[in-house]
Every structure is written in C-alpha cells, then in structure tokens.
Amino acid sequence: MAIDYMFYPTRNVLESEEETKFRKEVRKWVLEKVYPEADRVEHEKLFPRHLFKEMGNRGYLKVLFPKSIGGTEKGIKFGIILADEISWCMRALTAALDCSIFCSIPIMRFGSEEQIKKYLPGILSGDSIGAIGMTEPGAGSDVIGSMRTIAKKDANGDYIINGEKRFITNGSEADIITLWAITDPSVPGHVGMSCFIVEKDFEGLEIVRDFNLMGVYGLKNTYMKFNNMKVPKENLLGKEGMGTKILLDELDSERTLAAAGATGLARRALEIAARHANKRIQFKKPIRNFEAISFQIADMAIKLETARNIVYQAACTIDAGLNASKISAIAKVYASDIAFECAHTALQICGGLGYMKGEWDEKSGKFLLPDGSQAYVTERIFRGSRLSSIVAGTNEILRYLIQREVFHEMQLKRPSESDNWGD
Numbered sequence: 001m002a003i004d005y006m007f008y009p010t011r012n013v014l015e016s017e018e019e020t021k022f023r024k025e026v027r028k029w030v031l032e033k034v035y036p037e038a039d040r041v042e043h044e045k046l047f048p049r050h051l052f053k054e055m056g057n058r059g060y061l062k063v064l065f066p067k068s069i070g071g072t073e074k075g076i077k078f079g080i081i082l083a084d085e086i087s088w089c090m091r092a093l094t095a096a097l098d099c100s101i102f103c104s105i106p107i108m109r110f111g112s113e114e115q116i117k118k119y120l121p122g123i124l125s126g127d128s129i130g131a132i133g134m135t136e137p138g139a140g141s142d143v144i145g146s147m148r149t150i151a152k153k154d155a156n157g158d159y160i161i162n163g164e165k166r167f168i169t170n171g172s173e174a175d176i177i178t179l180w181a182i183t184d185p186s187v188p189g190h191v192g193m194s195c196f197i198v199e200k201d202f203e204g205l206e207i208v209r210d211f212n213l214m215g216v217y218g219l220k221n222t223y224m225k226f227n228n229m230k231v232p233k234e235n236l237l238g239k240e241g242m243g244t245k246i247l248l249d250e251l252d253s254e255r256t257l258a259a260a261g262a263t264g265l266a267r268r269a270l271e272i273a274a275r276h277a278n279k280r281i282q283f284k285k286p287i288r289n290f291e292a293i294s295f296q297i298a299d300m301a302i303k304l305e306t307a308r309n310i311v312y313q314a315a316c317t318i319d320a321g322l323n324a325s326k327i328s329a330i331a332k333v334y335a336s337d338i339a340f341e342c343a344h345t346a347l348q349i350c351g352g353l354g355y356m357k358g359e360w361d362e363k364s365g366k367f368l369l370p371d372g373s374q375a376y377v378t379e380r381i382f383r384g385s386r387l388s389s390i391v392a393g394t395n396e397i398l399r400y401l402i403q404r405e406v407f408h409e410m411q412l413k414r415p416s417e418s419d420n421w422g423d
C-alpha cells in the first residue's frame with residue numbers, strides 16, 4: 001500500500017547492513033499488512049491473531065531462538081527492529097508479540113526436550129500464542145515476595161494449582177501460559193517459587209474476564225483463576241524452586257524489547273508533529289517558524305535519538321552475552337518516559353486536531369476528520385505510550401534497580417549512622 005508519508009530516518013551507523021535490510025523488509029510488511037488494519041483493530045478492539053500467523057510465515061517469531069530448535073538465531077537486535085517498526089503502527093501487536101515470545105523463552109532455556117518439541121514450534125510458526133502469568137491482585141511490583149498462587153503435589157507427583165492472576169496480556173487468547181506459583185510456602189518466595197507450562201484446556205483454568213484498557217486497544221489483558229487446576233508433573237519447567245531464576249533470566253530481554261516498542265511510538269509522534277508544524281499556517285506562517293514549536297521538535301529528536309542509542313546498547317550487551325540488567329533497565333525507563341513526553345508534545349503541536357479521534361468510516365476502515373482526511377493518531381499514541389512505564393517492571397522499581405547497580409559497581413556500601421559524612 002502506497003502511503004503519503006515522510007518517515008523520520010532510522011538509519012543508524014550502529015546498525016549493520018543486514019539489520020537495516022531487515023528493518024526495510026519489516027517496514028514494508030507493516031505498511032502493506034498492519035497499517036491498513038490499525039484503525040479497525042483500534043475501533044473494534046480486535047485481537048490481531050491473524051497477524052501472528054503472518055509474522056510466523058515470515059520468520060519474524062524465530063529471531064530470538066537458536067537454529068537447533070527451529071529459530072534463526074538473529075538475536076535481540078533483530079527483535080528491537082521488529083518491536084520498533086510494529087509499534088510505530090500497532091502498539092497492541094508489539095505488546096502481544098512480546099508476551100508470546102517471553103512466554104516461550106523460559107521454555108527454550110529451561111525446558112526439557114519434550115517440552116521444547118511440544119510447545120515451541122507452534123509459537124515460532126504463529127499458530128500458538130503465549131502468555132506470561134506472574135501478577136496477582138496482591139502481588140504486583142513485589143511479585144516474588146507476595147505471590148499467593150499455590151501449587152501442591154498430589155499422590156502421583158502431579159500439581160494441583162489454586163490462585164488467581166490478573167493483568168495477563170494475551171490471557172484469554174493464549175494457547176499456553178508460563179505460570180509462576182509457590183511450591184514451598186514454608187520458605188521465602190524467591191526460593192519457594194516454581195514455573196509451569198499451562199495449556200488453555202487444562203481443567204480448572206477459568207478465564208474470568210478481559211480488562212477494559214485505557215489504550216492499546218486490540219490487546220487482551222485478562223483476569224484468570226485456577227480452581228484445583230491439575231498440571232501434569234511433566235509441565236514443571238526446570239526444577240522445583242527455580243521460579244525466580246527463570247523469571248529473572250528473561251527480564252533483560254523483555255525490558256529491551258519494551259523499550260524498543262516505546263521508541264517506535266516516539267518516532268511516530270515526532271513524524272506527526274514535524275509534518276503538522278511544517279504545513280499548519282498561523283499568523284501567515286508555518287508554525288515551525290515559531291521557535292516555541294521548532295525547539296520542541298528539536299527536543300523530541302534529541303530524546304528519540306538518545307533512546308534509540310541506549311536501546312541499541314542494551315541489545316548489543318545482551319547479544320554479547322554480558323550482564324545487561326542495568327542497561328536494559330535504563331533503556332526501558334528512558335524510552336518509556338520519552339515516548340510519553342513525545343506523545344504529549346506532538347499532541348500539543350497538533351493543537352485541537354491532536355485531540356481528535358475522528359469519526360469511524362466503515363467504508364475505508366479508518367477514522368476520518370471532518371475534512372475527510374485521516375484522523376491524527378496523536379491521542380492514540382498518547383494513551384498507548386502511557387502503558388510503557390508500567391509494564392516489564394514499573395519505572396520506579398527499575399530506578400531502584402539502577403541506583404542499586406550504580407552503588408554496587410562503585411563498591412559504595414550503605415553508610416552507617418556513625419560514619420563521617422564529610423567527602
């Protein structure tokens with residue numbers, strides 16, 4: 001589909017030729033297949049399941065997986081390109097994609113041969129969708145310390161799980177869920193927690209309802225309960241008590257992809273703002289001629305370029321097999337903060353039009369403005385980007401982790417009351 005659009009350049013000297021080629025290919029697919037559906041997904045709050053199959057056919061779901069299990073082993077740098085390009089157009093698809101992938105990465109790393117053979121081909125082909133089940137009504141940021149979902153062994157060594165999970169992305173659409181539960185309540189959560197692979201048809205799994213979200217329409221976010229749900233012993237991931245290790249293992253990649261998704265939103269916001277500032281005439285001039293506007297465009301570009309570089313640094317660190325916990329947290333905090341700031345600025349630069357959702361036009365499948373042009377998507381980006389600072393670890397929790405790393409790296413112990421505070 002040819003669209004009249006002026007992209008903000010994404011060529012980055014840090015990106016290899018192969019990565020840039022991949023970006024071009026993904027962008028072409030996004031424009032042909034995702035862009036035409038973006039408004040309808042928003043309007044009808046449709047879960048874009050068929051696009052998973054498309055991504056599977058194109059090999060996009062394989063980039064983080066090794067060749068030995070059917071992946072293409074391209075690495076997280078390819079993952080951030082996908083997240084950035086797709087998020088630019090349909091935030092719901094990136095969020096759903098991230099959760100499906102991060103449901104399966106623990107299976108890839110800690111699963112038995114049988115588990116890998118049984119569950120991963122479906123995810124990599126896009127036929128199955130995955131979800132990650134951690135958060136509970138009483139266990140949010142303190143998910144490890146406050147988890148109440150309990151898995152008890154029965155006489156055959158299988159597990160009976162009772163409890164509830166909320167805010168689970170893809171929950172009602174998922175074919176499999178990697179689910180965390182307490183197997184030993186007599187010890188602290190970080191040693192008493194285990195991880196299970198749960199299939200959607202397991203008896204006792206109750207999808208209570210999907211939540212009504214502020215934005216990112218099309219994403220399914222679910223409240224579920226487990227009522228004496230029987231999970232065969234073969235579906236324990238790794239060993240009992242390994243839940244925390246499995247959880248922490250995937251977080252750096254999850255945060256880096258979440259950050260890349262945020263840069264896609266920030267880029268779209270910048271593009272809309274720059275185009276609008278260029279063509280909107282007030283006081284007989286394009287509004288870009290007013291420094292109050294053009295400097296805001298400059299600030300958006302500064303933030304976006306900085307975020308993209310940090311995200312790239314986090315991805316390179318992970319691909320190099322190095323410890324990425326601080327840099328991935330920095331990437332996630334910064335990119336999500338600036339995505340919302342850029343959305344806010346773009347909305348302001350677009351003035352009243354920025355606040356418009358437009359009228360739904362069934363024939364074109366688009367939201368249209370009163371003059372028949374396509375609605376601006378600033379309000380959608382504004383709502384969508386607000387999510388990024390809450391998921392994959394809230395930005396407050398991540399700031400806590402970052403400062404802890406800083407003090408640790410500088411070997412600065414917490415001073416006691418009796419210490420001399422002079423420098």
Ligand SMILES: Cc1cc2nc3c(=O)[nH]c(=O)nc-3n(C[C@H](O)[C@H](O)[C@H](O)COP(=O)(O)OP(=O)(O)OC[C@H]3O[C@@H](n4cnc5c(N)ncnc54)[C@H](O)[C@@H]3O)c2cc1C
Nearest residue numbers: 099132133134135140141167168169221391392394396397
């Ligand atoms: C759309 C959406 C999708 C989600 N998808 C998933 C999913 O797929 N799987 C899943 O398991 N979960 C998912 N979540 C849950 C998400 O991970 C949690 O919302 C998040 O971890 C925060 O938990 P909470 O909402 O209970 O907030 P709380 O933990 O109650 O926090 C409330 C506020 O207090 C702050 N706070 C808490 N503790 C501290 C502290 N020690 N220091 C400073 N500030 C603190 C938080 O940063 C936050 O601002 C999703 C959430 C949303 C909204």
